[in-house]
Amino acid sequence: MIPINTPYRYFRCWLLLGALLALSLAHAQPRLAVFPFAATDARLGVAVADRVAQGVAAPKIAPELALTLVPPYIVQEGRFLSPLTLLGGTESRHAARVLQGALGVEVAVTGAVRLAADGLELTLHVARDDGARSFRFRAPESAPGRLVAAARAAIWATTDLPPRRAPAHIDLASPYGDFVRGLVLLGQGRAAEAAELLERAARAPGAEARFENRRRALRAALAGDPASPPLLRAALALGAQPLDVGGARRAFAxxxxxxxxxxxxxxxxxxxxxxxxxxxxxxALARGWASYPFGAVQAALEAAVREGSLSAAARAELAATEASAALLGGVLLAQVLADPALEAALASRLGRRLPTFAYPFERVSQLALAADDPLAAAQALRTATRLEPAGPQSDLYWTNLGWAYYLLGVLGESEAASRRALELNPGATVARYNLALVQTISGRLGEALASYEAATERDLAATGTVDAAAIEDLRAARARFPQVAGIDYALATLLEASGEDAAAARALGRFVARAGPRDAPFVAAAEARRAALRAPAPPLELSPPTVGLGPERLAVARFLPGDRVQLLTELSTPGAQLPRRVTLELALRAPSGEVLVRERRTERLALPPQSVAVVLEDLALTLPAGLSPGPYTLLVRAREGGQAAAQVTLEVGEGRASLARQLVASGVVLRDLRTQRPLYAAGPAITPDDPEVADARLLNRLLAELARSAAVAEALPDVTQGRFVGLAGAEVFAASGADDVRDFLTFLLLSGEAVDAPFAELYARWAVAGAPRAPLASP
Structure with missing residues (x-):
């Protein structure tokens, strides 16, 4: 079984990192693009890249502009995909080659600055039409300017770009530090704040002349001055919220x-x-395969999306091009056309052209598996896992490699690959199913059943169902390995978990009939389970439920819209034992009888044999926002053959829940760092009060806690992303206001997880992670 990897495809998935070009080069055809260098401290990466760019006299796209101007591929009607999403960043040789083609410049420079054991290390990639060169330089941590000098020398030696004498020294505590921080802030879409920092840098004693030039350029662009650098105006328009389409069009024109x-x-x-x-x-772009192949492939993509076809001329050009960015676009184009032969050919060529880029090998492997060619898939995946042994997609590569090895009959290697996938991602359920399959076939039924149980628990918790592909894999294995009786036992386990009791009983019967000597320990359990599955479904009963606010089921006179209502009830049977699986449903019914909310899930009851009752205490339902005051009915149902139902009346009041009440209802306890006492009490938090007053009181209390907890902030690393980028230590807490704390609380509530920890520690982690407004969705 193989998982599906679908990248996010949104038009504005490219990154904004501000736009400032020297005025003297603002209207010239750029020959060079220097991208911000990756670094733990974003300021250092931008500073080194900025100084490197200063050392070239040719017209250029500066580091603060380069990422913004990378155009996305057209992949669906109204949907786009940035090359950066597939590249996974800029700090690789293959990224430099693709980005050079995407921007249409002679030379693109990317890199990364890392803190090594003996100081700083710069990895530099210089890409041209004829390939890319990579370099590695080291310098003392106190002398990053040496990295700048070495990188400039490498660019001068490997390109035809003219050199220019310029400062190489980097001192982030000087006015140059304010200048660089301003550039980084532009990358966060905070242009007004960036302008203030550039102004401060320009007015400081000893400021470089270019600080004033860039300050003026940014101020002019923010004011919409048509005489300001057009690429700067374009970048600001692309980064506007919402996207300033008209401004971007005028600037690019x-x-x-x-x-x-x-x-x-x-x-x-x-x-x-x-x-x-x-x-x-x-x-016009469609005719530019020789001059700007990235633009030409975009024209072909647009036609493919619109018409569902590819012209013979464009197909011939794709067959001939060696431009990396165009080949990558061709792979996407083949996906649009659903043409696996074309995609396989282009992905193979792209892999030869960019042998350090894992994506084309991933695509080759997926296509090979779809074409029942596990050998080709394994060969491609071995390369992908070597290139990215522990990257963001690596668990997918190892999972698929394990499956390819299984299809080839190399079970030892298959198991090792699946285990590696699980080491990288314990939640890789497909890899766990694949591991269980190999364990079953290898005669280790006990291990296999444990693996299957872990996989099905995750599936049922996430979706309420068992992955149908895992069941089909076992059915296929029965035909492939008829001598392994344990396959039927494993199949019965998944069938029962998915609700197919009759089919599960038949599979257990086959297992008992064919069991060999090493299956003997499982025969008695199989017979008992088969008998239980064939018995009539027992009747079910639910006790009258009790309800309250949050995990503690706190008693409240009235619930409020947005409250998380927790329910407790006992499920029992007068029969011999409860079923091992039951479908539970919660529904909120209005006085009119209309069902406003319904939540359903399948629960596996991990109970000892002959259990006849179980307390269900983790049932919860969130009342919709905007609910009108009045009585509502909360119903709970349990189904598995028989059915039971119970209900309770909820009285809903007027108003909204305060932040403290929402935290209590969600099981979030924020504690004082020193005393470990909660910063708000559950009783007062749920007492009816003006929510605005209650929110202000809580936010002030939490801000005071940040002020008292400055010591914990001193240990924070420099923030490299988000609203606090460039700040370090106690600066993060000092810069925080009520809106920041409110955003943090919203983040906690949206995560849906119960938390009990010191507020200052959680806030510090959130700030270092970029202070996101909402948890990241899973792809």
């Missing part, structure tokens, strides 16, 4: 008019396509 810039022409076309309009620029 100015850029194209001044420099005949193909990149600007492509962006104008993309913005038109995004708006659902015709893009005449695509016709």
């Amino acid at each position: 100015d850029a194209e008019r001044h420099a005949a810039l193909p990149l600007a022409q492509l962006w104008r076309a993309l913005l038109a396509v995004q708006a659902g309009e015709g893009a005449p620029e695509l016709e």
Whole structure:
């Protein structure tokens, strides 16, 4: 069984990192693009890249602009995919080659600055049309300027770009530090704050002349001055909330008019396509396979999305091109057309062109598995796992490699690959199913049943069902390994978990009939389970439920819209024993009889044999926001053959729940760092009160706790992302206001998890993680 990997495909998935070009080069055709260097401290990465870019006299796209201007691929009607999403960042040789083609410049430079045992280490990639060169330089931590000098020398030696004498020194405690922090803030979409920092840097004693030039350029662009650098205006428009389509179009039109810039022409076309309009620029781009192949493949993608076909001319150009960015676009184009032969050919060529890029090998493997060619899949996946032994997609690669090995009959290697996937991601349920399958076939039924139980528990908790592919894999294994009786026992386990009791009983009967000597320990259990499955379903009963607010089921006079109502009831049977699985349903019914909310899940009851009752205490339902005051009925039902139902009346009052009440209802306890006492008491928190007053009281209390907890903040690393980027230590707590704390509490509530921990520690982790407004969704 193989999982599906679908990348996020959103138009604005490219990253914004501000736009500031020197005025003297603002209207020239760029020859060079320098991307921000990856670094633990974002300021250091931007600073080194900025100084490196200063050492080239040619027109350039500076680090603060480069990421913003990477155009996304057209992949569906109204949907786009940034190359950066597939590349996983910029700090690789293959990323440099793709990004060089995407921007249409002669040279692209990417890199990463790391703290090594003996100081700083810079990995540098310099990409041109004919390939890429990689370098590694080291310098003392106190002398990052040496990395700048070495990188400039490498660029001068490997390109035709003219050198320029410029400062290489980096002192982030100087006005240059304010300048760089301003650039980083632009990357967070905080242009007004960035302008203030650039102004401070420009007015400081000893400021470099370019600080003032860039300050003026940004101020002019923010004011909409048509004389300001057009690419700067374009980047600000792309980063606006919401997207300033008109501003971006005007800016790119100015850029194209001044420099005949193909990149600007492509962006104008993309913005038109995004708006659902015709893009005449695509016709000119379609003829540019020799001059700007990335733009040409975009024209082919747009036609494929719109018409569902690829012209013979475009197919011939794709067959001939060696441009990495165009080949990557061709792989996506083949996916749009659902043409596996074309995709396999282009992905194979892309893998040869970019041998350090795992994505084409992943695609080759997926296509090979779909074509029943496990050998080709295993070969591609061995390369992918070597390139990314522990990357974001690595558990997927190891999972699929384990499956390919299974299909090849190499069971030892299959098990090892599945175990590696689980080491990387314990939640890789497909890998666990694959491991269980190999354990079953290898005659280790006890281990297999434990693995299957772990996998089905995750499946049932996540979706309420068992992965149907795991069942089909066992059915296929019965035909492939007819001598292994244990396959039927494993199959019965999954069938029962999925609710197919009759089929599970038949599978257990086959197991008992065919069991060999090493299956003997499981025969008695199989017979007993088969008898239970064939017996009539026992009647079910539910006791009158009790309800309250949150996990502690706190008593309240009235519930409020948004409250999390927790329910407790006892499920029992007058029969011999409860079923091992039951479907539970909660429903909220209005006085009119309309069902407003319904939640259903399948629960596996991990009970000893002959159990006749179990207390269900983790049932909960959130009352909808905007619920009108009045009485509502909360119903609970249990089904498994028989059915039982019970209900209770909820009185809903007027108003909204305060933040403290929401925290209590969600099981969130925030504690004082020193005393470990809760910062709010459950009783007062649920007492009716003006929510605005209650919220202000809580936020002030939490801000005071941050002020008292400055010592814990001193141990924080520098924040490299989010609203607190560039701050370190107690600066994070000092810069926090009521809105920041409110956003943090919202983040906790949206996570849906009960938490009991010191507030200051949780807040510090949230700040270092970029202070997100909501938990990240799973792909």
